[in-house]
Amino acid sequence: MARFVGYIAKRVASYIVMIFVATSLTYFLASAFMSPRSNYESRTPRPPQESIEASLDATNLNDKTPILQRYQRWLGGIVTRWDWGQTPTGVSVNEEMSSRIGASVELMSLATIISIVVGVSLGVYTAQRQYQWQDRFLGGMASLFMVIPTVVLAILIVFAAIEINQAAGSRLFYVTGLSSYEGGNPLMTFLDFLQHILLPTVVLTIISSVGYHLGQRTYLLDEMHADYVRTARAKGLTKKQAIRKHALRASLIPTAVSVAFSIAGIFTGAVMTEKIFAIHGLGEYFINCINNNNIHGAVAVAAFSGACTLVGALLADLFAAALDPRIKMS
Amino acid sequence: MSDEIRQDAPQAEGDARQAGDGEGRQLTNAELELLADKMGGSGGEVKRIGYLSLIGRRFVRQRSAMVGLVILVLLVLMAIFGPHVTPFTYTDPDFTSLNVPPNATHWFGTDGGGFDLFACVVHGLGRSLVIGVIYSVLTTVIAAVVGTSIAYVRGVPEKIGMWFLDMLLIIPSFLLVAMVVRAASGTQGWVTLIVGLTAFGWIGYARTLRTMALSLRERDYVRAAKYMGVSPFKTIVRHLIPNLGSILILDTVLGVIGGINSETAYSFLGLGIKAPDTSLGYLLSQGSSAMLSAPWIVLIPSAVLIVLCVSMQLIGDGLRDAIDPYSRAAGSVEDEAEQEEAPEPAGN
Numbered sequence: 152m153a154r155f156v157g158y159i160a161k162r163v164a165s166y167i168v169m170i171f172v173a174t175s176l177t178y179f180l181a182s183a184f185m186s187p188r189s190n191y192e193s194r195t196p197r198p199p200q201e202s203i204e205a206s207l208d209a210t211n212l213n214d215k216t217p218i219l220q221r222y223q224r225w226l227g228g229i230v231t232r233w234d235w236g237q238t239p240t241g242v243s244v245n246e247e248m249s250s251r252i253g254a255s256v257e258l259m260s261l262a263t264i265i266s267i268v269v270g271v272s273l274g275v276y277t278a279q280r281q282y283q284w285q286d287r288f289l290g291g292m293a294s295l296f297m298v299i300p301t302v303v304l305a306i307l308i309v310f311a312a313i314e315i316n317q318a319a320g321s322r323l324f325y326v327t328g329l330s331s332y333e334g335g336n337p338l339m340t341f342l343d344f345l346q347h348i349l350l351p352t353v354v355l356t357i358i359s360s361v362g363y364h365l366g367q368r369t370y371l372l373d374e375m376h377a378d379y380v381r382t383a384r385a386k387g388l389t390k391k392q393a394i395r396k397h398a399l400r401a402s403l404i405p406t407a408v409s410v411a412f413s414i415a416g417i418f419t420g421a422v423m424t425e426k427i428f429a430i431h432g433l434g435e436y437f438i439n440c441i442n443n444n445n446i447h448g449a450v451a452v453a454a455f456s457g458a459c460t461l462v463g464a465l466l467a468d469l470f471a472a473a474l475d476p477r478i479k480m481s
Numbered sequence: 482m483s484d485e486i487r488q489d490a491p492q493a494e495g496d497a498r499q500a501g502d503g504e505g506r507q508l509t510n511a512e513l514e515l516l517a518d519k520m521g522g523s524g525g526e527v528k529r530i531g532y533l534s535l536i537g538r539r540f541v542r543q544r545s546a547m548v549g550l551v552i553l554v555l556l557v558l559m560a561i562f563g564p565h566v567t568p569f570t571y572t573d574p575d576f577t578s579l580n581v582p583p584n585a586t587h588w589f590g591t592d593g594g595g596f597d598l599f600a601c602v603v604h605g606l607g608r609s610l611v612i613g614v615i616y617s618v619l620t621t622v623i624a625a626v627v628g629t630s631i632a633y634v635r636g637v638p639e640k641i642g643m644w645f646l647d648m649l650l651i652i653p654s655f656l657l658v659a660m661v662v663r664a665a666s667g668t669q670g671w672v673t674l675i676v677g678l679t680a681f682g683w684i685g686y687a688r689t690l691r692t693m694a695l696s697l698r699e700r701d702y703v704r705a706a707k708y709m710g711v712s713p714f715k716t717i718v719r720h721l722i723p724n725l726g727s728i729l730i731l732d733t734v735l736g737v738i739g740g741i742n743s744e745t746a747y748s749f750l751g752l753g754i755k756a757p758d759t760s761l762g763y764l765l766s767q768g769s770s771a772m773l774s775a776p777w778i779v780l781i782p783s784a785v786l787i788v789l790c791v792s793m794q795l796i797g798d799g800l801r802d803a804i805d806p807y808s809r810a811a812g813s814v815e816d817e818a819e820q821e822e823a824p825e826p827a828g829n
Contacts, residue, residue, distance in 0.1 A: 169648045172648050173648050173651050173652050177656075180660055180661070184661050295794075297794075298794045299786075299787055299790060300741070300742040300746065300762075300790070301742070302746055302762065303745070303787060306769055307783060313773065412650065412685075415651070416653075418655075418656075419653050419655040422655065426750060437659070438659075441659050442663070442751070449656070453652045453653075453656045456653050456656060457651045460651045460652075460653075461651060
């Protein structure tokens with residue numbers, strides 16, 4: 152057990168260093184490619200030069216200050232006060248983020264959980280029926296969904312939802328925002344939330360469950376032909392028992408590892424779905440940051456997405472360790 | 482003796498061909514060789530085919546892959562000749578017909594600004610294809626060099642390299658690319674978009690290719706090259722990368738889909754291609770605001786994108802099966818023999 156704790160502690164330490172370096176690089180990248188100065192210079196009438204410099208200095212966004220000096224101040228703020236800096240207009244990034252983080256977390260965690268469950272079950276189901284019609288049909292659907300651009304998929308789903316709404320004569324699906332019910336009935340509030348979150352979740356689930364489905368199918372098929380499964384069959388287990396007790400367990404390890412990397416995909420998908428479904432979450436905030444030269448906001452969103460990836464990676468490590476005795480032993 | 486063989490062998494081959502025609506299929510080379518052996522020949526006259534033509538033959542044999550190829554060729558022709566067959570261009574609006582549905586003059590209709598959608602779509606299609614192909618080729622080259630180098634160096638540099646790749650992967654490259662391409666504007670925006678996409682698109686590939694190069698670096702020819710004093714760079718370029726060749730070709734084909742998807746996403750968000758240039762993603766973002774009143778503005782580019790991506794996917798799948806007979810994970814011998822004969826299920 153002590154070894155296991157040591158292993159996890161080592162991973163956590165490594166992840167913290169990683170996210171620190173990655174966020175710093177993002178900060179330098181954003182500073183190189185975004186120019187908050189242009190926000191002020193493009194105003195009409197153009198503010199006086201001194202006032203431009205003064206506001207840029209106040210928000211630590213002045214590109215005339217050496218980048219390392221700005222970086223030091225920015226980093227100092229985060230480490231000492233958990234202050235992620237200010238937007239070019241002087242608003243605190245922490246405040247803007249905190250009002251939006253909830254929507255994104257709701258959307259992303261729901262989609263991640265559902266897509267893992269759906270994708271892995273489909274993978275196990277189709278692997279056991281390899282080359283039968285169920286496998287062919289679901290595999291065909293999966294490869295179709297894999298190549299369709301997320302935007303197109305989301306737009307077509309919105310289109311279909313609007314058509315269904317019109318046909319039904321009432322609003323079954325909402326395609327903008329996350330809530331519109333104003334009353335106090337908790338049941339109605341919950342129903343209203345479901346009506347709103349259903350479509351974005353469906354989009355995100357489709358794009359990310361496809362990867363789990365195809366991956367899990369391949370891994371399970373690989374394991375199904377391994378020697379130890381044949382041994383299990385030879386001992387008298389049925390095919391189903393052999394798969395469930397032996398092959399499935401081993402095949403879940405690579406899937407668990409892939410969860411961490413697909414969280415980046417979910418985040419990317421969340422940017423698109425938030426834009427299309429007008430959800431005021433971090434994805435939409437990021438696009439606004441990019442358009443408004445909000446360096447600190449963009450870096451904060453990137454850091455948050457990195458943190459999500461690493462939480463996923465850590466969960467994957469724990470899960471893999473629970474499944475794979477080799478990790479606990481060595 | 483040798484004369485006899487020379488006379489016999491072509492005959493044997495001819496017989497084989499006839500037998501093959503009777504069954505409605507061409508005999509495989511192995512079968513031809515067996516037949517020639519039976520006739521007492523040495524097999525010297527049996528036509529031998531190279532690796533590429535073998536791949537080509539296996540590819541052509543698959544119906545779905547050929548369907549994909551035909552569709553892709555049609556789309557490419559549409560992108561090349563489309564702008565010349567319509568009197569409208571994507572830059573000149575037709576103010577006499579705003580927001581009209583598809584009709585005889587405007588084949589795909591017009592949008593709210595009077596732009597002919599057919600002209601826009603064929604131009605956007607060309608943009609998507611160019612961006613997809615260049616992006617895919619560039620990322621594959623970079624990923625191949627970096628991935629195999631990391632595998633080749635071993636030891637501490639390998640660990641550092643892998644740590645670096647992992648570190649670059651934790652922040653979604655989508656966000657980083659967005660920061661770089663936001664400055665893209667005007668008619669040269671698509672070049673910036675390719676540069677930005679390529680700059681962060683190779684990382685995941687490099688990781689995968691490094692895993693594949695792990696077994697290659699243990700091969701005798703790599704060791705031999707090393708002990709003969711061949712420089713590491715030359716070993717990587719001459720021995721490691723060519724031996725990943727088939728995977729790289731496949732990645733390039735499938736990578737085009739990734740490039741097209743990214744272009745669509747960025748242009749839709751208003752970060753990639755912007756007016757006065759146009760692309761399929763830009764058209765989608767324009768059309769999505771008028772989805773109810775003018776659905777064709779959204780549906781036609783969507784359909785084109787789906788057809789394009791699915792055709793690339795069919796080609797990629799066909800290529801995968803042509804290159805790698807073990808690609809289907811189950812790959813027991815009987816299954817493969819069956820698959821060689823059975824028509825491919827569509828979209829699988």
